[in-house]
Amino acid sequence: MTSTRLPGKVLADLGGRSVLQWVLARLGAASELDGVVVATSDDPSDDPVAQAAASLGASVVRGPLADVLARYAIAARELGSEGIVRVTADCPLIDPAVVDEVVAAWREGGAAYVSNVIEPRTYPVGMDAEVVDAAALLVADAEASEAHDREHVTPFVRSRPERFAQRAVRLAEPRPDVRLTLDTPEDLELLRDVVAATGPDRALAELVAAADARP
Numbered sequence: 354m355t356s357t358r359l360p361g362k363v364l365a366d367l368g369g370r371s372v373l374q375w376v377l378a379r380l381g382a383a384s385e386l387d388g389v390v391v392a393t394s395d396d397p398s399d400d401p402v403a404q405a406a407a408s409l410g411a412s413v414v415r416g417p418l419a420d421v422l423a424r425y426a427i428a429a430r431e432l433g434s435e436g437i438v439r440v441t442a443d444c445p446l447i448d449p450a451v452v453d454e455v456v457a458a459w460r461e462g463g464a465a466y467v468s469n470v471i472e473p474r475t476y477p478v479g480m481d482a483e484v485v486d487a488a489a490l491l492v493a494d495a496e497a498s499e500a501h502d503r504e505h506v507t508p509f510v511r512s513r514p515e516r517f518a519q520r521a522v523r524l525a526e527p528r529p530d531v532r533l534t535l536d537t538p539e540d541l542e543l544l545r546d547v548v549a550a551t552g553p554d555r556a557l558a559e560l561v562a563a564a565d566a567r568p
Contacts, residue, residue: 355398355418358537363402363442365541368548372535373402375445377409382554383449385456386438390428394418420503426494429487437490439483439506443534445544448557452482455522459484464520466510471521477561479533483507489517531564543567 356362364371370378373391380389391406393399395415406413414431416424429437436459440447451469459467468483469476485507493502493509502509510517533547534540543564550563 355396356536359535359541362535362541364405365535367445367541367544368553371405372442372445373405374409376440376442376447377406377411378553379445379447379449380440380452383452383456385453385460387434388412388432390414390432392416392421392424392428394424419500422490422494422497422503422506422509425506426491429490434487436484437487439485441481443536444479444481445535446533446547446555446560447480447482448560451476451480451557455482456484458520458522463518465489465517466507467520467522468507468511469522469524471511471519473527474529475524475527477528477531477533477557477564479531479535480557481534485510486517528561531561533560533564 359365363373367375377389380386390412391402392414393402393406394417396418399415399418403413403415414424414428416427425437425439438452438456440452455467455469465486466483466489468481470481470483489510497503497509511519532540533544535544546567547560547563550566551559
């Protein structure tokens with residue numbers, strides 16, 4: 354709820370439902386996920402997020418406000434999962450098929466970190482999906498000391514390919530120029546236009562076409 358550029362964006366209205374509802378619905382349609390957890394802070398300002406997530410039937414873990422990596426580590430320990438998928442509330446229109454592709458690539462083995470955001474990126478901004486081995490995530494939690502690593506969860510792992518094998522998932526027809534993310538009020542306006550044009554449950558190609566059509 355304490356986003357600097359767009360406070361409260363996780364509960365902002367997007368086409369008649371909250372951004373959080375969009376994220377949970379889109380992830381709920383992904384077949385490669387074993388479960389979805391909302392990792393929010395234990396700051397009182399995020400009580401509405403935790404309450405909203407619980408009311409939508411999602412599991413919730415809470416941890417330090419400024420230490421998102423710690424929250425993910427809490428979730429990893431509680432779940433006992435071998436891998437953790439990171440999708441943020443900045444990506445309310447995340448395509449379940451994109452998530453499935455990234456997770457399937459991780460399940461093939463050979464990499465502790467698999468994502469579609471490794472440079473040069475090919476997916477639109479807002480289609481970001483990362484999978485990291487739980488063991489690697491817990492190493493990062495134990496060793497990372499820089500604020501950037503703690504806030505953004507995966508940089509500690511991403512910046513050490515010699516320790517953590519990595520694999521990139523690429524889009525056959527790159528569209529990194531398309532912005533379907535939620536970071537500013539202008540982003541919210543665009544996403545509302547895209548949702549109005551496409552309706553819910555639309556795949557990546559339709560979302561990109563709607564974004565391209567916007568003046």
